[in-house]
Amino acid sequence: MxxxxxxxxxxxxxxxxxxxxxxxxxxxxxxxxxxxxxxxxxxxxxxxxxxxxxxxxxxxxxxxxxxxxxxxxxxxxxxxxxxxxxxxxxxxxxxxxxxxxxxxxxxxxxxxxxxxxQKLDWPLVTAVVFVTFPAAIVMGKFLEAMGDKIELDHKSLPNAGKYIGIIERLFVLLFIILGRWEAIGLLIGAKSVFRFNDLKESNNRKLTEYILIGTLLSFGLAILTGLIYRA
Missing domain, CATH: 1.20.120 (Four Helix Bundle (Hemerythrin (Met), subunit A))
Structure with missing residues (x-):
């Protein structure tokens, strides 16, 4: 080594x-x-x-x-x-x-x-894989009907929202495994601060609700996955 x-x-x-x-x-x-x-x-x-x-x-x-x-x-x-x-x-x-x-x-x-x-923690590997692209696809299916009613922001980077969601779910899963629940609150707060100006300038209630639902769903899937792994 x-x-x-x-x-x-x-x-x-x-x-x-x-x-x-x-x-x-x-x-x-x-x-x-x-x-x-x-x-x-x-x-x-x-x-x-x-x-x-x-x-x-x-x-x-x-x-x-x-x-x-x-x-x-x-x-x-x-x-x-x-x-x-x-x-x-x-x-x-x-x-x-x-x-x-x-x-x-x-x-x-x-x-x-x-x-x-042989020594690999396969339940952990499964949890990590799930909160990446599989969870993103599941969320896309849940939010599909709502997304059709939202005007797309062409100024956004391609698939930026998807990768942001994957990274935040990985962080949430890590915090749950480490037992640091307070860090999840900080992560939600940090994301809210970054999103606040965008939502304020857009003045779009549908977009605000869509982002809020997506955020809660993303965090919820990650938390549920973490709890199942720890159990």
Whole structure:
């Protein structure tokens, strides 16, 4: 576990703290010919060796550096194929973390994964999954008739309300599991403050009632899920 932690820390330092934006731009422009690509890999190798602080692990540092080069190079050429830059970014990070995991645990990684799934709290996983998109779909069905009577605000971000609801339900579920009911009140209060000006300016009673019902339903589903999990 300690080796993986050190490899992860080295990755975070090399990929985020020691990589200026101009390096990233230069790599995206010049790709394999970019000098900063190779400097970036060299820094990863050095930081990894320093954090491991044991020369017997030099092979691990070499494997990490070579794999990092291959993944970064593939990302540079694949990124233009995606409309959203976030997709190749997250794929890139996932591949890096996978390599670090395999390098750190070597032959034991299959057993570690098996132990992880055996010890996993499946009721908790089910609760977390439910309060995300399934709960959003359930709420959409409940509010479908009311939503048809509300004028859409085209200035809003696409699906912003859905993702706000998912995040707030996850927070409510977390607070219930931790037994911090007062935090749920603070969350409701904070959301009310942010919504107050919008509702005041719109002067739309139907919209106000729709948002209020949606908020109460969202919190209610999360609270019910949390209570069922704890029971």
């Amino acid at each position: 300690m080796i993986f932690t050190k490899l992860l820390l080295a990755h975070l330092i090399g990929d985020f703290l020691l990589q200026p934006l101009r390096w990233v731009i230069h790599k995206e422009t010049n790709k394999i010919r970019s000098k900063y690509l190779y400097l970036h890999i060299l820094l990863h190798f050095i930081v990894t060796l320093i954090l491991l602080w044991d020369l017997q692990y030099w092979k691990l540092a070499v494997i990490v550096a070579i794999s990092h080069y291959a993944i970064d190079l593939a990302k540079l050429y694949a990124a233009p194929l995606f409309r959203l830059k976030s997709i190749p970014f997250f794929v890139d990070q996932f591949l890096h973390l996978t390599v670090l995991y395999l390098v750190a645990y070597q032959g034991d990684w299959l057993q570690i994964i098996a132990d992880f799934f």
